[in-house]
Amino acid sequence: MGKLLPIIEGHFSIGDLLREAAERSIELGYVTETIPEIDAPAMSGMILAEEVQPGLLVSGFDLTYTAECRLDAKVERSVCCAVLLEGSGEPLEVQGHPPVTHEIEHVVIFGFGETKICTRPWHRGQHAKVFSVTLEPRFFERFGDMVADDGIAILERYIEPGVHSASLPWSRRIVDQAHEGLVAPYGGSLRSLFRESQALRFTLEVAALLQEEEQLIRKIGRRQYDRVRHARELLDRSLVEPPKLLDLARELGVNVSTLQANFKAAFGTTIFGYVRSRRLEMARILIHDHGLGIAEAGYRVGFTNAAAFTVAYRRHYGHPPSARR
Structure with missing residues (x-):
């Protein structure tokens, strides 16, 4: 337990990352042509990395980069489920595999059936907020023969020989859990329990989405x-x-x-029903998370009439947009 980097906040350098990684036997390489000193400030924000169960690692960051550079990492056999929540991310360069791109708020799965070198470049001024969960072979070993033909079994296939990647459909639950996973509302042992529960919930949702996707493929x-x-x-x-x-x-x-x-x-649902549902969901976020007025939120998501927006909102959520549930 405690593998990888602790929570780091503030301004820090590549050297800070390398020293922390060295203490935990994590192999990182460093490549740059624009920073003369490895201890020069390279980024600011927050980095989280913690092993919450044997073979189950949660990590994430909310960073603004202050220099142009690249970081190489040696990745052992594992599967990583990552979601870009805000900002932008450069494609992940994987040895012997096409670059893997991130689409905002979509989970990307990286499966490594063997040890590979991965490179992540970034640019000065770039901002990225990412949450991820990594599963190592020993995480799956605990299930033994109990792993059935379900989402966990599908995830386990990603650590078969070779390099595998996939992008999952958008999911509000997964996005919400990823945001929550970067928050630490507790301290001490409670924080460890919180991290563990968030990692397991995130993994469960990804596995369920994989299973649902496979069932739909079989169906249509x-x-x-x-x-x-x-x-x-x-x-x-x-x-x-x-x-x-x-x-x-x-x-x-x-x-x-x-x-x-x-x-x-x-x-x-129908195409029309899907569009209306997503519009109302966006409006709900604008009202309750960003403080927009009801008429303005309705207009932003495509309703030209405030009364019609209120009726649609009540029908969808069971209460008017002025009442938070």
Whole structure:
């Protein structure tokens, strides 16, 4: 327990990371052409890394980089589930594998079936907020023969020989848990229990999403699933002014009726219902987390009439937008 880096906050250098890593037998390399001294300030913010159970590691950071540099890391056999919450991240360069990109608020799974060297570059002024959970082989070994054909079994496949990666569909629960996982509301042993519970909850949600995705692929086929997932991603990018159904179907290369049927089979709602639900969810965040007025929040998510927004909100949540539940 206690492997990796402790919580670091403030301004620090690459040297700080290397010294902490050396104390914990973590192999890190350092490559840069723009910082003359390894102890020169390179970033500011917060870094978290902690082994909360044997083979279960939680890590994350909320950083603004103050210099151009690259960090090499030797990664042993493991699977990492990471989500970029804010900012931007450069593609992860993996030895012998195409670069792995991050899409904001989507979990990216990196599976290493063997030891690999990974490189993460960053740029001056770049900001990134990331939460991740890493599972080592000994985490899966505890289940023994109890690992069935479920999400945990799917995660375990990512540590089979080779390098594997995948991006999961957007999930509000996973995003919320990732934000919570970077918060430490307790101290001492309570903080350790909190970190452990957050890592397990996050892992559970990722495993459940993997299982759900696999079941949907079996139900409607990989090709149709990829299409409706792409449709959902296109809708998420333009919720205020979503594309017309005919235009969406044309872009995906499928007719409207097939797209509607497969979308409902995959996600349990119509395309119109999905767009409205996501709009109302965005409005709820704008009102209760960012303090916007009801009419302004409704307008921001595409409602031109405050009364219509209030009616839709009440129907969806069971209470008016002025009441927080």
